[in-house]
Amino acid sequence: MNDLSVRILTAALCMSMASITMASACPYTEYAADATILVADTDICLSSAGSSVLCLVDAACRKVGDVAMTPYNISNIGIINWIEVTPAAANTRSISAIGNLSALTTFGGLTINCTATNPFGAPLQVTDMELATTVVGLAISHCPLHPSSFDRINWAKSSVTIFLLDFNGLESMPTNLPKSATYLVIQDNELTTLTGFRTWDNLLRLDLSENNLQSVADLDWSNLTTITLDRNPNLTNLTNVALSRRLTSMSIQGCNLSNVMLDKVSADAVAALQLSNDTDTNANEVVLFVDNAWPFNGRACDDAGGTKRVLHENYNICLVPDTPSHANWTVPLVLGSVGLVVGILASVWLYRRRRLRASQKDVRDSHINTPTSSLQNTKESTSLDLEALVLCRLDDADLEVGKTMASGANGVVSRGRYKNQPVAIKRLTAANHALLSDIQKFVQEIKLLAAIDSPHVVKLVGCVWTQPRDMKAVLEWMDSGDLRDCLANNPHLSWPQKLSYLDNIVSGLVYIHTMDVVHRDLKSRNIVLDSTKGAKLTDFGTARVDTSDTMTIGVGTYRWMAPEVLQSHSYSVAADIYSLGVVVSELDTHCVPYSDMKNGQGHPLVDTAIVGMVLSGSLKPTFSTTCPPWLHALAVECLEFDPAKRPTAMQVMYRLHQVAIDRMHDERNRMSCV
Incomplete structure (x- = not known):
């Protein structure tokens, strides 16, 4: 080979290596070949004229198009230097993905307009979107989106306080939104439900106008100052929405509300607004914008135990009893269709049983077959042995206590962060005045949680205290609320998903029952959900009003209790199996x-009547005709009046797994015959 050939080959290899290096450095290589990705990159985007730091690139980071930037200001929300970005007129393709825009530092607001004519087309890819910290306003317009589009974005470094989505084809709320946002606008979409949507501490202004919402229900909006629901023509129900005197503007124009149910605090918040039909008002005015009258739904109000109240002379609501805000742990509920978990080995439980019995006998003794209030009141110095908690004690400096999510007679649950990770924090109400018995009970509960190591029971992260009375339990964060809210908000939840939750619940019972521990308060409110971790047992009874208050609204703990517990007789782990049968009826x-039960006058049964009938053995929960027959039969066994006739948790788990195995075999046989 002559020298010329060598030089040509060497040059070719160098060019090839350079090409490989460029390709490997491009972060978008997994995108489709025809992707058009919006990026901010001076090396790629700047033309000879040096006109823009923004452009469109393909999956190999090659520039494939320019963008047009239109500056404007949105002074009414405080951002002057805002730009709208659209594909240049010469481009034939719209924006299909958003990449790294962190080099765009000269603008405070950014609108990305994909110019998609079909909002239900292929969703815009935003996985690799990065913004400069100078960007405080972000709008995504005419770009098809899916509720899960933002799931993989880490908003922790985001400075976005104003987030707008319009004409994106969204049928439900996105499941991961920037918690730095104080103003959220999702308008001109196809929203039909707000299931799983939870506000956050920073959010003050919410605009959901021009959607297809049918019901706004069971939401804590007490933090909001501005609410806009205009032009949702199918919106007929506004029920159980918590509002507060922080509310300064509420607009419900172009809707057809016919069933409005609010508690007194929320109704007073609406009544305090000045009625107006003129949208051109002073920003400081406290105003209610509404056009159509609200007719009164007397039957629904009677069923809810409410009374009629008229607001602003022409707007009828049902005033329902005050209820504590639900403890919505977070953020958006994501329900995937997952199969039944199979294969939990009994040997694991036996091993854990031996290990935990050896080390935690003192913890168990205060929880075995004993009424909740059985702890004796002795001197704090001798009864509060905190030595067992030393190993799980956390540094108070690493813990941030946030917004209170639920409070009851004895306890408070707050959102928080530990070492910048989300957690739930439980503490005693009015700790300085807490009874010694309450402190003892709380400490014993923390000791029990410290002894439990199960993927189906909410984990104790640790605890913090300076003195026993200010003890705080730091608990695992579950991002999808509780089972009660899930069932109420998802009428079409699939049976595979329900059975997956049931399997998790039963697995949790198997674990604690091998420790001879009785849960004593198993119900849908004490089963919390997570989008990836499934269902877990928890016990936040002291953070919820489960006795006198809930007796009046029909969701009291008594509805889940076994007869022997209601009689205050000694009881065993079989009491939890009875409660499990009640939970199965809820799943169904x-x-x-x-x-659904009525008395002789056609009114709903109150808890006192239910207790009496359960004690006499004359009342069992209802099951529907769509409940799988095998599951109905299993639930009936769990609901046996005689505790000795109920199956154990291990037997229930075996039955669940056997059904799953039988179905798997049937499916294989069916496929082999095709």
């Missing part, structure tokens, strides 16, 4: 147990 009907 999605209704609060016995809520």
